[in-house]
Amino acid sequence: MAEKPELRCDGQDLKRMLATATAWLEKHAVAINALNVFPVPDGDTGTNMLLTMQAALEEIGNTPQGSLGSVAQAAAYGALMGARGNSGVILSQLLRGIANSLDKKRSFGPFEFARAMTEASTMAYKGIIRPVEGTMLTVSKDAAKAAMAAAQEEEDLLTVLEKTVEAAKESVARTPTLLDVLREAGVVDAGGQGLFIILDGVLHCLKGESIEMKEPTEMVPAELPEEAEMEWGYCTEFILQGKGLNLAEVREKIASFGDSALAVGDERVIKVHVHTFDPGQVLSYASSLGVLSNIKIDNMQEQHREFLVLGEEAAKAAAEEMEGIATVAVAWGDGLTRVFESLGVKSVVPGGQTMNPSTQELLEAVETLPAKEVIILPNNENIFLAAEQAQKLSSKKVVVVPTTTIPQGIGALLAFDKEADLKTNAKNIEKAIAAVQTVEVTTAVRPAKINGIKIKKGQIIALLNGHLAASGEEIEEVVRETLDKLGADQYEIIALYHGEDTSLQAAESLGDEIRRWYPEQEVECIDGGQPYYHYIISVE
């Protein structure tokens, strides 16, 4: 009795195998697409592989010769021309390796199959300088190894193929342990999964099973490493004291316990830091070498959770902010910026006399604020126009309150009520700023005659609400004249913002003077840091 005839496949068999594999892949393409994370997350690995296989099949259909060698060549050529995406190019290289191996052969059995798989994998690895493991390439290598091992045990083709498919499946499941991006996403490699499906399809064909009515198989579940359960572990730190400690040895041992291992010191003292899942193990190892001190063990999982909770609260706070009204103010000088910020202005745009912010700058300030409604305080007549432009261009509800001076801006903020709506606020603020008197003290840059007052260049001048009120040689006399003019004794608070060129001492002595002139009023000195103006005085 002769031996059972060996199962061998010819060109027509290969054609059927590839056709079945393609049909099988088609059923899984969408599921494979969903796995895609790397390197371009456009989720089309399944589609790309399918299109490449279809191109291979089409080319086989166009080839009149039906020998094994020519079918394999046609598949390789078709795949090459139709390769789509990274996975498609790799697939075409695999088919090229198979074609090279099967060239001029009439049929293949277990050995030829194993050799073709090996050649395919080798060919695929040639196409990249730095192969990353945990991809389709790894799966092809593992499958080829299993095929070769099975063939050497003189198994028949069916068994060899079964073992190959099994190995491919296991390899796919392992991909997340090899590639971080997959582990983070908790999925297996999409290209590897595709290759497994193709091999599985070939197996179905060889078994003579029809796949038309067959339900697609589940995706290979990711075999996630254990850290996934508790990926943060314990942060373990201590100081080890002993005699003749071997730093290199300790460092190596500590590193074997976990991540982020650090051991520094000398033969008497070593500071150890490691992230580990079993701090006890680390401590008992270290205590066998010497004395431990400053032991600190933190649960990083807990820290991570707290961090997440904090993040949520911050997000909630930001969301609440979104509901309210935010303010944008224009000011110049460190001190004034601080004053505005301390009053709750969300965005201070630098600008003022002779330096007007552009509409663009104001608009950006408005748009980037996490609020739906915004109040702009221009604090200078020259900036009204830009502010109104910004109001028109903005997608948010914006109100420009026409504050012409810094003290008016500050007065506006004091009247601002976070709880009230935009309209009410605008009304209240306008009422408040009408009550604020502003005195600005500066040095004349050119001679002039305004409001019947003659000014020489270099003289000190004072503006009351933007109009020239007094001039003179000394700051004190000019300030006094102006304050008298506006009737400062009728008001409650006099606030003095001194400029960048005025010392704190000078400002305080002026403050003392004013207190003597107006003993009933409260006088405040604030560092404004504004340019050009020696003083900005608010009276309200």
Place this chain on the structure above:
Amino acid sequence: MTEETKLGKIEISPTAIAHLASQAVLQCYGVVGMAARTLHNGLAVLLHPRESYRRGVEVRLVDDQIIIDLYVIIEYGTRVSEVAHNIVQSVKYNVEKALGVPVTQVNVHVQGLRVSKE
């Protein structure tokens, strides 16, 4: 490439961008090397991976837009156009992911093919 923040300035040099791009290129299937961008006698010189990012990648900033030129060697027998297409996708994605700044252009110059022994 500079960015102003409240605390100071963030500056990313073209060399750093080039390094990022070269890492992405070398992970692309089908790319077996990078070539010096200056071609003498029409000969592409296959660069050692370590010096790739200095010579095989050119990063230009035109009006604050990033333009990347890549000079690559591709494995013979692969679909060159598809590999080049994959390079563009991967470089654009990886550089944008790292920098958060859009990449305007990625140009791939295939300087040569490498034939592996079969």
